[in-house]
Each structure stands twice: as structure tokens, then as C-alpha cells.
Amino acid sequence: MSTDPGLRRLALRTLLAAFPGSTAPQWAVDLVREGLAGYTLFGFNIIESSQVIAVTAALREARPDVLVAIDEEGGDVTRLAHATGSPYPGNAALGAVGDPALTQKVYAAIGYELAAQGVNLNLAPTVDVNTADENPIIGTRSFGADPEQVAAHAAAAVTGLQEAGIAACAKHFPGHGATVADSHLELPTVDASPEVLRARDLPPFAAVVAAGTKAIMTAHIRVPELTGDGPATFSRTVLTGLLREELGFGGAIVTDALEMKGAALAAGGTARAAVPALAAGADLLCIGADVDAALVEETAAEIANAIAAGRLPVARVEDAAARVADLAAWTSRSAPREVPTTDLGYAAARRAVQVEGSVDGLAAPLVVQIIASSTIAEGPVPWGLGPHINGTEQLRVVAGEANAAELLARAGDRPIVVVGRHAHRVPAARALIEELAARHPVTVVEMGWPSHWRPAGARAFVTTYGASLANGRAAAEVLGLA
Template sequence: MTHTAPGFADPVLPAALDEAAHRCLVAGFRGTTTVPESLKRLVDRGLGGVILFTRNVRDADQVRRLTGTLRALRPDLLIAIDNEGGGIGHLVAAGAPEVPGSWALGAADDPALTAACADALAGHLLSLGITASYAPVADVQSRPENPIVRTRAFGADPELVARHLRAWIAATEARGVASCAKHFPGHGGTVTDSHHELAVDPRPYDRLDLAPFRAAVEAGVPMLMSAHVVFPALDPDRPATLSPRILSELLRGELGFDGVLVSDALEMKAIADRYGEAAGARLALAAGADQVIVAVPDLDVTLACRDAVLDALRSGELAPERVTEAAERVRRLALRYAAPYRPGEAAAWDAEAGLTAARRAVRGAGPLPRPVPGAHVVDLFPPPHPALHWGGEDLLTQWRLLDPTATGTAVAGEPEDAGTVVEEVLRAAEGRPLVVAVCDAGLHPWQGRLRNALLAARSDALLVSTGLPEPGGALCAHGRGRVNLRAVAEVLTGRTS
């Protein structure tokens, strides 16, 4: 492999093609106040975008200074972040608006409310100098065993998902922020998380969940993100991110999408373990992607991906026309959203929209239960996903803000000695109402065992679900973002402040 001097254009390729290749990259990095020198050199050569994570966020003023520094390096640099709302968000420390996840918005099923939540998120991004949001999730939660989409989806009905996508995209666009529907052509029909291994959706073509993506394209979404999922009905050999049949023929040809198609992160094991990030970058661009994301802060990985693309251009393995076409789409996107940047136009947003939506999403099998003051609250939930930010929210914290007399236990992950936990809970809950909350107990059997053991001893316990609805008449929050937990606590304490 031939490496070029880090700060200079490739000596073999035309300067315009070298810049085009760099426009096709989105890089993660480490830092809150300074920009690494290796990232500056990438920006000098035309880097198309950066992706921010919790590691880049300390507070709102710091984020503004950081995005200002990045924009001073290159005004048309796209500055992006995952910003779905709910329990997944990197801007908690920067004062992000509190909105529920998409499943709760689908449960409330009020597109105007979804638009208000999307507007709040986009307005906040604009105020921080962030110009692109890798949201909304267009996946349909099609299989109960799916481990990664779940409450990130608006629902299990493609038409409902499409309805809320349109509202989200329109509201984000009205703010001048680029939205990105993901993960094409859908991740909700798998039983595998592509962060950990290659996922497969075995359904025939006519049962795939393409309707929301068609709706997103028709709504003018400026970006789509591909899924690291194999669809044998479309291409039995390659995941969508690397498949010309899926990206070029289906998405470009049949759905008519002409915006920027960005890959999901290449370091996810579905790509990294089977192909390697560098080969993944080359194959994704050849297949029809316009940008590839390397989200890890190790810029050597980004440089390896860049070098693989440049080598493929030199050898003729990657057509210059394909990269030039991709870079032109990125350039148009940047001119529309990134430059010129006008932060002064970020008007106020509805700070109460998220809590309103979360309250409307709280549902039970029948009438809502009576308040239970002074309860003992047991919150069972899986540990945070390593690739998705989780702010550490727990039900007990929100509950005690409303009822300081409440006690409780938060169990984040399977305990070593479940029997001891059950004994301690029953002892602490003696003489008190008992509330048992689970989050996707069907995926995490340890939660079901703990719940059942507690119910065997306390048949009067109230059940709460903070994930997908559970059988057995549990009160459903439809998500475990902070406002979801707050809304449940309001119902069961009978208090709002």
C-alpha cells in the first residue's frame, strides 16, 4: 500500500480526486477543546465530516467552541451526531431537550407532537453548531427477538413509522439541520445486533419493511444510512452497506434517492470482523455509498480507510467517477446545511413537548393504577449498550424527585446472586407498596426470573415495563429515556412536581 504524506495531496492522483476521496469520509475523534493534528490534516485535504460523541461533550459552551474551531478549519465541514432522543443521546451534559424515544412517540401517535420533539432536538443542535443529525430511525420493530432496534423504532406498523418519519424529517428540515433516516433497508427484522456480528434478515422481498424508507425519500430526507445486514432476498452475499444491488439498484434506481447515502460505522463487527474497516470503506463506496463513517476516535483507523480508497483509485479498482459523484453529493449537502452557518437563526423550541409526549405514551392494560406513595421501587434493566450512549437514568431517581419517601433498588445487569437480591428487596419493601420495573425481560431472562420471584412473594406488586410492552398487564412507559421514567413516576406517585 502506498501512503501519501499526511498533509499533502496524493502525488499520483489529481488534486481534485484526492479531495473528493476525503469528502467521502466521516471521522470520530477524541477531544473537547482541541482538534488533533491528524484530524486537521484530514480536514485540510477535504474531509467531509466529523461525528461527535459523548467523549466530545462537556457542556454547551464547550461544544460551541469546539464546533467553531472545526468550522474555522473548513466552513463546509459537516458536523454530525446521533440524536435520536430517548435513552440514546450524547448531549445530556450540553442541556439537550428531554424527549422520549421513538416508540413512545409512536404510542402517542400524534405527528404534531413528534414534530415538536424533533424541532426541539434540531433547534438545540443548531444552537451548538451541529449541522447533521443521524436520526430518525426508519426501522420497523418487526421481530420480538430483535436486540437493537426495539424502542428506537416508532413502532411495528410500517405505516405508523412512515407517518412519524415524515413529521420528524419536515421539522428537522425546517430548522436547517440535515436529518438521516436509518438503517436502510431496515434492521428490525433481524435477531442479531450488527454492532456485534453480521445480521441477516431472511424474509422474502415482499415482506421487507421498505415503506418507511420510501416515505422518507418522498419527504425529501437529505441523508440515508445503510444497514450492516444481509438480505438474501436482495443480495445473499453482501450486507446492504457493501451491496451494489441494494444501494445502487434498489435505493438509487427503484426508490429514486439522490441524497447522501452514508454507511453505518465501519468498526461495527458486522463489517470489521469479516472485511476489515479499510476494505469496508472501499467496498461501500464502490457499492454506492457517498460517505463512510469511522466513529472510533482512533484516527489511524480513519487513515487506513482513506489509504484503502486512494489505493483503489490508483489501481483502478475503484472508479474515479464513482468517488467524484459521491463527493459532489456531499458537497451539495454541505452547501445546503453546513456553510454558511447561521446560529443566530435558532429560535426557541417547546421545552415541554417531550414530557407531554412521554405522559401520553404511558399506558396500561386497563385504567391507570392508583398512586402508591412511599413505595419501594425495583428497577431491572440491562447494562448500557457499549456503542450507544446511555445517560444512566433509573426509575428510582425520577420517582424520588416526586416522592422523597420512596425507597428502592436499581439493578443494572444480571446480579451474581439473584436470591440475595430478592431477599433484600422483600425485606426493604416490607410494609410498603412494591413496584417492579423490567426492561425487555424477554431478551434478558434474568429479569423475568427476578420479577417472578418477587411476584411469588408479593402478588400485590405493581408491574412496569420500560422497554417494549410486556405480557401480564404491566404499566408501559414505552421507553426509558428520562422523561419516560418521569412520566411513569408521575402516574404512580400522583404528583407532577
Template sequence: MPHSSPDLARLAMTVLQPGFDGTVPPGWLLRALSEGLGGTVLFARNLTGPAQTAELVARLREENPAVVVAADEEGGSVTRLQASTGSFWPGNRALGVVDDVERTKRISREIGRLLAAADITLDYAPVADVNANPANPVIGIRSFGPDPELVSRQTAAWVTGLQGAGVAACAKHFPGHGDTVTDSHHALPTVHASLDLLRERDLPPFRAAVNAGVQAVMCGHLLVPALDPDNPATLSRKIMTGLLREELGFEGMLVTDAIEMGAVAALHPPGEIAVRALVAGADAICAGITSPDGETVRELRDAIVEAVHDGRLAEDRLAEAAARVLALAGWYGANAATRKADSGGEGDDVGLEVALAAMRVVVADGHGPCLSRPPLVVDIAPRLSRAVDPDTLTGVAGALAELLPGTTACTVTPETAEFPDLGDHERPLVLVAHDAQRRPWVRDLLAQAVRLRPDAIVVETGLPGEPTGAVYVTTNGISRASARAVAQWLTKGQ
């Protein structure tokens, strides 16, 4: 690293938000925090339960009390703190189907209470993308829906509820990841929309979030030619500063999506991405995957410092970015009394209530809705997007087993792509699918199974498709709450 003042190196550390491995903070992370590291992001790999999570965060705060501790806790399929059980609360699609802003506020406030109990500063949520393309491989049920007005009011309600619990919200993925067919974890998506369409469809939810006082916004790794034909949003001053700051009036912290994601990692080395993002207007650089010895963080720091020395990154811009990170930490500190007073909560009852309201059922003629005997549950489990923890399951089999002991289950994966022997035709059969309408192999397996067993119950946990089976249930999302709702309805007909 070129010779520089400790203050400059500290500014560079302040704007970084790395992840780490393990359930205890590694030595390099503690040293970095003592040197002014401004943030860190927690994943399911770091967390084993509420007590351990709180202890982990407390240890981080011993080194830097103002550290911005972040997590992706969207509810539904994307959960870090409840990855082992499934989220107690339905995700955005279910909330959009119900479209009751007061219930949405209740759900997001419960998520805020969960995070507040662990002293987590920032939730990388809500997803404010309008899921305009049903073939979208990474947003889908993470979006409130395809209608901009619905997404706008739901986004504002979600922000209000979460921040009412004293935890900062982060609307993502600016300027809108909904109309894509590429997962930005793997490659750079392009949004092929006119400027007028972007303003009518994709931008209103972010404007609603800003008007609701959202403390942070996350930019998406997206190429949007109508806004900037040359640079993805993460590296575009036109989008980050011109559109978000100057036009929409956002004054809070702007954080990048993880810079190791394929969409931008293929364009530049990590340090160059960080520098260009800061020049474009980002305030915090998220690096979800780092080297075991922390060398990644030191390299990012050094690249930022070198860019200031070379004149590529103005020191005033870096100082502005660091100040916004510290301002978010200050907002969190100022809301300590809110978190303390709001520590009770409703528990997970509101999650089940909303999941039941979001569920839709089509029953074929002559078939009843109830299960009275333990079924065989076949979970057709495609690979979900990399935003979802790899061990995430729908939970339907477990929820049914709680109510009907003796329930058995098996899983069909893309590798097997074939059903086991469906066994005794006298035994009820429940088929669980996810986004069958955009996965031909899942559709084919469902059709095959329903031909053999016309009495099968089909549960779709993704975007609804054409009804099939004797009973067709759509949950509009994956969560513990949604699985419990299915099990309750199927066993009690409620």
C-alpha cells in the same frame, strides 16, 4: 501511499466521517480538517454540556467551515447531547404509540433546535426500521413500531420536523434492520424475507423519507439474500445504487453505519470496507472509533487513493461521493437563516406531554395508582445495545426522588442477577425492567419479587409484556421525559 495529486487525496478525505476521543479536538483531527476532511461524528464521550459542545464544533469549523458534523440524537434511549441527563424527548416507540404526526414534528423540531444550537449539521436519525421481530436486540423501542404504514408516516413527520429546524436528517438503517435477531455491532444479521415482503414491510418508510426530502440515508450492515445473496447492504451495489438510488430515487448523501462494527469488520480490513462501500454507492464512510493518533483516517484515505490508482474505484465515483457530502454541507449553510429564526422552541414540556400520552397503565383490583411515601426503586438493568451509551439509566428513581424526597434506589445487573433484601414491607416497592419479555433472567427476577411483594409497582421501559404486579406501567421507551411521566402519574394519579 502511491503518488497522487493533492486533489485526489482531498477527495478521499472528503468522504470520511471519523469519531475521536476527548472533549477537545485532537491535533490530528484539526490537521485532517485543514486537509479537507469532510465530516466527523460526535459521541457522548466528546460532550460535557451545551457550551462545551458549541465551542468544540466552532473549533472544528475554524479548520473546515463546511465540515459535516454528525451525531446520533434519536431521542429516547439513544442520545449524545443529553446522555448525562437522559433525553428530554421520548423516542420513536413512544411517538408511534401516540401516533400523532403533529406531535412527532414538534418533538423532532425540538431535537433539531438542540442540534442547531451547537451548529451540528446532521442527525443520524430517524430510525426508519419496522420492528417486525419482537426479539430484535438492537432496534426495539428505537423503532416507531411493527406496522409499515405507521412507521412510514411517523418517519416522514420526524424528517419534516427536524429539517424544519435547519438540521439535516438521516433515515436508517437501509434497507431495514427490523426483522433481525442479531445486533450488527457484534455480527452480521441476515434478513430472511422474500422480495415481496421487503417491498411491503421494510421499504415503505424509506420511500416515505425520500419523498419527505430527507437529506441523508444510512445503510445497515445487513445481509438481505432476496436483494443480494453475496454481499451485505453496505457493500452491495444492487442495494445501495440499484434499489436506493435508481428505484427509490434518493439523490442525497448515503452514509455507512460505523465500519468498525462486527458485522463488516470480520469480513475485510477497514480500508477495504471503505473502498467497497464507495464502489457500491456510499458517499460517506463513518468510522466511529479511530486510533488516538489518527492513523486510522490516514489509512482509510490511502486505501481509497490506492483503489483509484488500481482502477478498482473510479475517480468519477469518488468525485460524485465527495460532491454529495459537500452538497449536504451546502444545504446546511443555506438554512442558516432558518436556524436563527427558529431558535426559540417549546422547551421540554412537549416531551412530557407526549410521554404521558404514550404511557399505558394496568391497575389490579383493589390497588390505587398513587405513591404517597418514598419508595424503594429496584432498577433491573440489562446491558442495552451498543447503540446506547453504557451509562444510560431509566431515570425512574431520580424522577421519583424529585417528587418524593427520601426515595432510595438500587440496581440489579446481569452480573448480580439477584435482588437485595427488599426491606420493610411497609415501604412501597417500584420494580423497573427493560424488555423483560425477551430476557428470561429479568422475567424470573420480576416474578420472584412480585411473589414476595404482590403490592409492587412494575415499570416496563421496553416493549410491553404480560402485566405483573399491583400496578403495571409501560413507558414504551427510556428518556428523561418518560421517567418524569411515570413519576408524575404515580404520585398524582394523573
């Protein structure tokens, strides 16, 4: 079936695509002129500030109201600072501080930085209530495990971003915090009743709606009592019934990336996921990161052909495109411009650090960083104490390959500082730390989501609630090593 040009243009108005490289290719600029809603920038698009400004300017020259989105959460998920780590703490650290006014200031600073580089839609904040300690994808991206606490910080984050002129997109509706699987890789199931969701997961979303968030992102999670066998992204009960009608949200509903397995596998491919998402009530479809012109055209064709065949009401797509246009119009308003203060981020991270035990007498220790993998959402961003301590020996080890006796011999009379990230989840890491602590003065620095595990014999346990550049500097200062 050939694609009707008018329907193709309508479909393009609902799509948030991506492109490779550090400049916008001609096809990407052409699609903006033809009506494409916009693009998401990823770490592979970003080298430095002036280059990002050139990219966003090129897109805006093609059409002034183009949406330029990014996942800039601060903390462990950063795109602007993917080469160094974010100068801001993430949500877990801000939640640990417990000061919503500080959260608002941090997100305003992030917003001003985005605005200065031509970005106008931040796919943040994450407002999931992280009730599963072993959650592999949310964790430190969450403000905490208490719905009221998360709600207060979620509203503050939205307010901060939007006072800087950046549209906020709170995520992941109806709540990804109780999962123990990653929706990038599979379709997680949250086996909870609507009543449990309303009490546990929905308060932060109600709070961001009340705060005026311009967008909310869907979750590729299955909630059997609401979504059946499919993801929330494809559920009219969730998007239209729960979010639109019950919570009264009138802004743009944005999908999580359709290339993620939680959506693509359920639909039979990335492009095919577009139609059920629109039918459910989504407005702006985030295709994903691995996108080229052919995939954009395939996705637009799926939408246009579904309309032509009567499988997708044209009025639903027109409504989606209108909401996206309203979002773009809001971002086109003139907004105040301020220079963000990175010291704000470091000071906030310092307030989050919690110390159990004593960190006295740590002059010139041996620092052992246990290598940890990153999630797809985070990407391979540097972390640890490395850039903040000078003249102190540091080793990076794989827990399962490290020899405690060799590390002890290398330390000699020096104390050992072990730096980990979700160390409690890795049996070999726990065993290594416990063996070292049983035989030597050891301080543990945990830079992931906190757990109840504490190694017997450790002289101190330091929790940073995140692994950003700011968190690393804060930990180094607390240890007296900076």
C-alpha cells in the same frame, strides 16, 4: 504504493471521521482544511453546551462547510444528554402516542438544540420497522411494528429536523427491524424476499424520500436474495438499484460505521470496507467512533490506491464527493433559530405511558430497579425513576443475585414498584418479579420494548416505551411519586 495527493484529497471528501476528547486535536482540524468531509461527535466528546459550541466553532473555522454529525435520536440514544438521559422521548413512545404532528414538533426541538450547538447533520431518525420483538439493537428506537405507522412518523421526524436547518439521515436501509442480532457485533441476516422488504421494510424509506430527507444511512445486514453473502452497505443492488433507481433517492447515502463487525469483518478491516461501500453507491463513509489520524489516512489511502489501480472508478468517487458537497452546502444555509422547549418532551412522554391495572395507593413504596445492560448504540446512559422521586427508598439489584424474601422483608407494609428494561428477556428478572407479585402488592414499570409477558398477580403493569429522562419522569408522575 504511494498515495497520489490529488486522489487522497478526493478520498478525504467522502469520509466522516471522529476524534477523542472534548476539544478537536490539531490533526483533526488540519484534516478539515485538507478536505475531510467532517466528524461525528460522540458522548466522549461532550461535556456541556458551551464546550460543544467551542468544538464545532473550531472545526468550522478550519472550513465553514464542514459536516458535524451526531446520533441524537431522543429517547434511549442521546449524545448531548448522555450524562443525564434525554429530555425527549424516543421513537417507540412517539409511535405509541400516534400523533405525527407531535413527532414533528419533538424532532424540530431536537434540531433547534443541535443547531444552537453547531451540529448540522443528525444521524436520525431510525425508521426501521421493528417486527422482531427480540431485536437487540433497534427496539425502542423504532416508531413501531406497522409499516404505515412508521412511515408517517418517519416523514414527520425528517420534516421537523430539517425545518430547524438540520440535515436528517434516516436509517438503516433497507431495514434493520427484523434482525435478532446486533450489526455492531456480527453480520445479521434478514432472510426475506424483495417482495417482503417492499411491503414491510421499505415504506418508511419511501416516505422519507418523499419528505426530502437529505441523507439515508445503510445497514450492515445481509439479505441473501439481494446482497449475497455480504452486507447491504456493500451491495450495488441495494444502494444503487433499490435506493437510487427504484425509490428515486437523490441525496447522500451514508454508511453505518465501518468499524462495526457487520462491515469490518466482511471487508477485512475498517479501512478496507471503504472501497466496496463506495463501489456499491455510498457517498459519505462513517468510519466509526474509535478513530485517529492514522486510521483516516489508511482509509483515504485504500480509496486512492483502489482508484489508481483501476479497481474503483474515479467518476464514482467524484460523484460521491459531489453529493457530500451538496449536503454540506444545504447545511450552510441560514435557518431559523428557536429555543427548544424541554417541557414538550416531558409532555410527549407522558402521553405515551400506558397503564394496565391500578396505580392507586402507591404512596412511599419500595422502588426496586433491575439493573440492565445498554446496547452499543445507547451507551451507558442513566435511566429509571431515580432523579424524579424524592423521599422514596430505591434499590438497584441484579436479578440473578436478588433475594425475593429479603426484598419483601425490606418493603414491609409498603407496596413494591419494580422498574425494568426488557425484563421479559431475562429469565432471572421474570422469576424475581413473578415471585414478588405472587406474595405482595407489586407494580411493574417496563421501560424497554414492550412484550406480551405480564407477571401473574401484579396489581399494575406500566409501559413507558423508552428509558429516557423524559420517560422516567412521565412514569414517576403516573405513579404519583414525582
